[in-house]
Amino acid sequence: MQLCGHSVSPYFERVVIALDIKGVMDQVELAGVPGGFKSEKHFSYHPLGKIPFLIKDDGTSITEGQVIAEYLDRVLDGPDLMPHDFEQATQARLIARVMDLYFSEAVKPFGRIAFGGESTDAEVEKAKLEDIPMAFNYLEKYMGNGQRAVGDDWTIADTALIPHLYWYGALQVRFDLEGYDRWPRLFAYWNHVKDTDIVTRSFDRIKESYDEFFGGKDG
Numbered sequence: 001m002q003l004c005g006h007s008v009s010p011y012f013e014r015v016v017i018a019l020d021i022k023g024v025m026d027q028v029e030l031a032g033v034p035g036g037f038k039s040e041k042h043f044s045y046h047p048l049g050k051i052p053f054l055i056k057d058d059g060t061s062i063t064e065g066q067v068i069a070e071y072l073d074r075v076l077d078g079p080d081l082m083p084h085d086f087e088q089a090t091q092a093r094l095i096a097r098v099m100d101l102y103f104s105e106a107v108k109p110f111g112r113i114a115f116g117g118e119s120t121d122a123e124v125e126k127a128k129l130e131d132i133p134m135a136f137n138y139l140e141k142y143m144g145n146g147q148r149a150v151g152d153d154w155t156i157a158d159t160a161l162i163p164h165l166y167w168y169g170a171l172q173v174r175f176d177l178e179g180y181d182r183w184p185r186l187f188a189y190w191n192h193v194k195d196t197d198i199v200t201r202s203f204d205r206i207k208e209s210y211d212e213f214f215g216g217k218d219g
């Protein structure tokens, strides 16, 4: 199987984190974007021309980072990242969904500026004072209080959180965004995981990927 995309994308990187936690990095080829980004071949695998996508051995593809991560969790060896307890599994999926739907939407004005685009002052202020705190309030409700996002073991929730929190950290420094202090569970979570090998390796991959694309300017 080929996992296509680049670690600069939080949706791609979460799948790589899943492979790393499961100890199966050697079972999936990290393939960039075959044919080039937005090529005809790219669109043949992903109708929107986005990353990530997974090319299975039969040549068909799966899109959406969360769906790919769940798929690989089921078909590959290693510890299960979807909790067996259904309540915990629901909590894990909720955390991933809050990050994907609300947090990533909230930080968009900063993302545009960081990646060379533009946002109005009003958009930036709203993101800083309303949308990001609201997304974190939502997340806080569903964060666990163990060693990891849900319970004490790595789950699919951690794979969703880690890359998004990398980007929040980068934006926080650049745009003077607030820390996690207002959200005790998120704050404690980050202190538990930020120096783990899983997070360190992920951050190294994201930085390397960013430098590849943007020459190491920021991030």
Ligand SMILES: N[C@@H](CCC(=O)N[C@@H](CS)C(=O)NCC(=O)O)C(=O)O
Binding pocket: 008, 009, 010, 011, 048, 049, 050, 051, 052, 063, 064, 065, 066, 100
């Ligand atoms: N909902 C998708 C989001 C994927 C996504 O937005 N990928 C971005 C990179 S972070 C992309 O490919 N953008 C290029 C484009 O939209 O043209 C997922 O979860 O995989």
